[in-house]
Amino acid sequence: MPDFVAVLKKDALPQGRGKCVEVNGKRIAVFHTGAGYLAIDDGCTHADASLAEGGLVDDCTVECPWHGAQFDLKTGAAKTLPAVEPVKPYKVRVTGDNIEVEV
Numbered sequence: 001m002p003d004f005v006a007v008l009k010k011d012a013l014p015q016g017r018g019k020c021v022e023v024n025g026k027r028i029a030v031f032h033t034g035a036g037y038l039a040i041d042d043g044c045t046h047a048d049a050s051l052a053e054g055g056l057v058d059d060c061t062v063e064c065p066w067h068g069a070q071f072d073l074k075t076g077a078a079k080t081l082p083a084v085e086p087v088k089p090y091k092v093r094v095t096g097d098n099i100e101v102e103v
């Protein structure tokens with residue numbers, strides 16, 4: 001059954017940044033955008049680069065640091081080549097000082 005797990009303190013993730021966390025052996029990239037906290041699988045579906053190390057294009061899009069594919073942070077959809085397959089999106093909530101991801 002899905003459950004929310006605390007992955008980061010809010011002050012560990014400034015706006016405009018992403019961070020990779022590991023939950024139950026899965027790499028999840030958590031971002032702090034102008035639209036709030038968003039999370040997707042960290043591994044790019046093109047060649048497994050860490051999307052947490054990519055740059056935010058806007059409040060809902062990250063660009064892969066290796067070959068520039070862009071992913072929608074809300075749906076996980078691959079928006080540009082060379083990635084074609086989506087990544088999995090995760091629900092995020094904030095409880096007190098904690099950022100929690102549903103896994």
Ligand code: FES
Binds near residue numbers: 045064082
């Ligand atoms: S590894 Fe992400 S675009 Fe190639």
